Amino acid sequence: MNLWKQYQSLTATGPRFIGEVTAVATAFGETRATLELLPGGAEIEVTASGQSIVVGQKWIVQDGRILEPAPSGAVVNVVI
Amino acid sequence: MAGGFLNFKTLRPGFLNFGDSGTVFNEFNIQSTLPPPTVSMQWMIGVRQRITTGTPWHVATPEITTISAPSPAGTRLPITTGQAWSSGLRFPQALSARWLAGQPLHSVTSSPWWSLDTVYSRHRLPWSMAERLALGDSIPWQSGERWIFGTGAPWQAGERWIFGTGMPWQAGEVILRDLVARWDYPPRALVDLRIVWDGAIPAPHGSHPPPYVPPDPGKAWGILNFSCLWPNRLNFGRLCQGAYNLLVPIRRSYRVINQGVLIRVSDGADIPVSQMTIALDWEQWCWTLSATLIGRTAYERLPSAPDTVQATINGFIWQFVVDKADYRRAFNSFSGSITGRSPIAQLAAPFANPRTGREASLRTAQQLVLQEMPGGWTLDWDLPDWTVPASVFEYQNSTPIEIIGRVVQACGGRMYPDPELLTIHAVPKWPQKPWDWLTFIPDATLPSAYTLTESLQQEPGQEYEAVMVAGGVDSGVVVMARRDGTAGATHAPSITDALLVHIDAATPRAVQELADHWPMKRYSLTLPLQEQPAGAGLILPGTTLDFADGADGWRGLVIGTQISMTWNEVRQTLELLAP
Numbered sequence: 001m002n003l004w005k006q007y008q009s010l011t012a013t014g015p016r017f018i019g020e021v022t023a024v025a026t027a028f029g030e031t032r033a034t035l036e037l038l039p040g041g042a043e044i045e046v047t048a049s050g051q052s053i054v055v056g057q058k059w060i061v062q063d064g065r066i067l068e069p070a071p072s073g074a075v076v077n078v079v080i
Numbered sequence: 081m082a083g084g085f086l087n088f089k090t091l092r093p094g095f096l097n098f099g100d101s102g103t104v105f106n107e108f109n110i111q112s113t114l115p116p117p118t119v120s121m122q123w124m125i126g127v128r129q130r131i132t133t134g135t136p137w138h139v140a141t142p143e144i145t146t147i148s149a150p151s152p153a154g155t156r157l158p159i160t161t162g163q164a165w166s167s168g169l170r171f172p173q174a175l176s177a178r179w180l181a182g183q184p185l186h187s188v189t190s191s192p193w194w195s196l197d198t199v200y201s202r203h204r205l206p207w208s209m210a211e212r213l214a215l216g217d218s219i220p221w222q223s224g225e226r227w228i229f230g231t232g233a234p235w236q237a238g239e240r241w242i243f244g245t246g247m248p249w250q251a252g253e254v255i256l257r258d259l260v261a262r263w264d265y266p267p268r269a270l271v272d273l274r275i276v277w278d279g280a281i282p283a284p285h286g287s288h289p290p291p292y293v294p295p296d297p298g299k300a301w302g303i304l305n306f307s308c309l310w311p312n313r314l315n316f317g318r319l320c321q322g323a324y325n326l327l328v329p330i331r332r333s334y335r336v337i338n339q340g341v342l343i344r345v346s347d348g349a350d351i352p353v354s355q356m357t358i359a360l361d362w363e364q365w366c367w368t369l370s371a372t373l374i375g376r377t378a379y380e381r382l383p384s385a386p387d388t389v390q391a392t393i394n395g396f397i398w399q400f401v402v403d404k405a406d407y408r409r410a411f412n413s414f415s416g417s418i419t420g421r422s423p424i425a426q427l428a429a430p431f432a433n434p435r436t437g438r439e440a441s442l443r444t445a446q447q448l449v450l451q452e453m454p455g456g457w458t459l460d461w462d463l464p465d466w467t468v469p470a471s472v473f474e475y476q477n478s479t480p481i482e483i484i485g486r487v488v489q490a491c492g493g494r495m496y497p498d499p500e501l502l503t504i505h506a507v508p509k510w511p512q513k514p515w516d517w518l519t520f521i522p523d524a525t526l527p528s529a530y531t532l533t534e535s536l537q538q539e540p541g542q543e544y545e546a547v548m549v550a551g552g553v554d555s556g557v558v559v560m561a562r563r564d565g566t567a568g569a570t571h572a573p574s575i576t577d578a579l580l581v582h583i584d585a586a587t588p589r590a591v592q593e594l595a596d597h598w599p600m601k602r603y604s605l606t607l608p609l610q611e612q613p614a615g616a617g618l619i620l621p622g623t624t625l626d627f628a629d630g631a632d633g634w635r636g637l638v639i640g641t642q643i644s645m646t647w648n649e650v651r652q653t654l655e656l657l658a659p
Contacts (some may be wrong), residue, residue, distance in 0.1 A: 005363060072553070075558045076557060076559045078560070078587055080587060
């Protein structure tokens with residue numbers, strides 16, 4: 001197996017998800033947002049400090065934190 | 081001689097004596113008048129000898145050399161291959177048929193060639209009436225006159241064959257034939273062969289007829305063979321191993337003569353090595369080389385980048401740029417080793433500097449790759465192409481090879497350089513979907529008879545049913561890809577890539593992401609390295625093949641190739657994945 005892949009598996013981060021913001025809450029100076037994941041519909045709550053979060057936006061999240069904004073277009077379903 | 085002067089100066093004893101020499105008073109003069117001298121000249125009349133020069137019959141007369149004999153098919157023969165008529169060689173005497181070499185015919189059956197006049201047919205006598213020729217009348221063969229060459233047809237310039245004189249093909253007329261077969265009266269059936277049923281009677285008491293044994297109908301039953309798959313036809317789920325493109329025929333034994341060498345490309349200087357290993361993995365973008373040097377001379381002959389070395393193993397050629405070379409020297413010992421990469425390494429660190437930038441113009445994916453490639457290199461693009469809007473593609477601290485790799489991987493591809501040519505191949509990482517593994521025709525079939533070792537290792541995975549891939553916030557697309565035949569209930573981790581701005585790029589990327597998580601078996605095969613058709617050849621990553629082991633086998637995808645050469649053997653090790 002590729003050595004770089006082996007190293008990546010040891011230092012792997014969590015998977016990325018795309019979610020739509022359904023609620024925003026601020027407590028003790030920390031902004032937290034509730035997102036509904038696009039594939040599956042599960043709801044997770046992530047930290048969104050330093051971001052301007054608005055309900056209805058789509059964000060890319062990883063390991064409980066918001067990373068960057070996601071495309072706002074409609075989801076295209078394809079069969080492979 | 082009619083005149084002259086008396087010479088009294090020279091006295092001669094015993095001849096004229098005029099006494100003592102006189103004084104002045106005894107001087108006398110003799111006066112005489114001599115006739116004018118008469119000059120007679122004789123002309124030697126030379127007769128010019130006429131030399132008759134004859135042309136030897138065996139000397140070829142020079143002829144025109146520019147004439148070539150055209151072929152009847154209309155294709156002009158090249159001048160270089162035409163037979164010049166004037167270049168006739170001297171006819172060897174040894175090849176001339178001498179008349180003395182002939183065996184005399186029997187006197188009864190021999191017929192003089194020219195001793196008979198023309199006999200009219202009405203005066204011809206039957207052969208049986210012929211009289212026996214006397215032996216004295218027969219002319220022996222050795223008395224034949226020499227054949228005069230001058231009477232033969234000399235070689236001369238032949239006229240050009242005119243195509244127009246040929247008989248062209250023309251439309252033939254349809255020949256009408258009466259193909260109607262008239263019905264004839266059939267022969268009368270033989271009524272004597274008709275079996276007439278007779279009245280059955282009971283068997284005599286005590287008799288036991290033999291048990292009825294049905295005749296052997298031959299092979300009246302069997303097992304339907306649905307193993308050979310046909311695309312878009314019935315699929316009974318069992319593979320037919322060995323049905324496609326057998327790489328090497330199955331033999332009782334295989335003989336391989338190994339040969340390997342490492343040279344410097346600039347001048348062909350040999351670099352002695354005791355071991356070489358060349359490898360390519362589907363995760364790598366170049367071939368890698370590692371070798372063990374023999375002696376300090378080998379170390380001193382190593383070129384520095386960008387000059388290359390060339391490895392040749394059993395007829396297969398690779399070129400490398402030496403990345404690292406080291407040696408260790410001790411008393412009576414020397415050990416050195418080198419590592420190298422394909423010449424495309426000049427686009428990677430440390431030969432190329434990393435850059436940070438953003439593409440300000442609209443480009444296609446191929447154009448993004450081509451503008452990073454150096455001059456002289458070609459791109460073999462076997463991936464979907466899509467348009468990337470301006471200011472979407474940006475990179476930070478990336479070398480050109482990293483930029484190329486990012487574009488290729490965005491649509492689920494991979495790249496590798498050609499072993500010998502300055503070509504980069506961009507191909508799909510998964511040429512076939514693991515969940516449709518039984519429906520495609522593989523590239524080749526490898527018989528187990530040609531392999532030396534086989535090993536298997538399980539790699540667990542997840543059979544996800546769907547995955548979401550998305551582009552960037554600018555112009556990106558969000559694609560939910562679901563496997564055909566599933567409900568899409570389980571989802572693989574989502575993928576985001578700024579270059580996913582078109583569904584043509586997002587779809588193959590989704591296939592690659594689901595395939596990467598698929599549970600697979602990892603096979604490892606060791607086999608000789610030998611050119612086809614005697615051997616299986618060099619099997620590159622990305623090749624799908626059937627491993628045929630008699631009636632059993634499996635179908636796999638080659639993901640890694642490693643060539644190892646030592647003193648006495650050359651081995652090709654393949655890494656394969658199979659569901």
